[in-house]
Amino acid sequence: MTGLSEKSESPFFVGFFSNIFEIITPKLLAEVETMGQVEQIESQIAALPAPDLRTFRAWFSEFDAGQWDCQLKSDIADGRLEDLAAEALAQFGKGQCKRL
Secondary structure, eight states: OOOHHHTTTTTHHHHHHHHHHHHHHHHHHHHHHHHHHHHHHHEEEEEEHHHHHHHHHHHHHHHHHHHHHHHHHHHHHHHTTHHHHHHHHHHHTOOOOOOO
């Protein structure tokens, strides 16, 4: 019966784990760096005086709406909403929709 230390020294295990670390480590480091940036931004927003916070909220609301619109346009252009539209039209055709 082979022990764990014998398996971990085999070329397969050495190659496997070195490849995994080459793939995972950069991704984890990028996430950690991004988290640091987000935390930094959160801290800066929390420290804003009330008038600046109102200005930031208005700007971010516009920015976020623009991002939403771009994503929706992209989803429509790529046909990602076709199934949902077909389902909604089918329900409407069967009288399963309520007037708003």
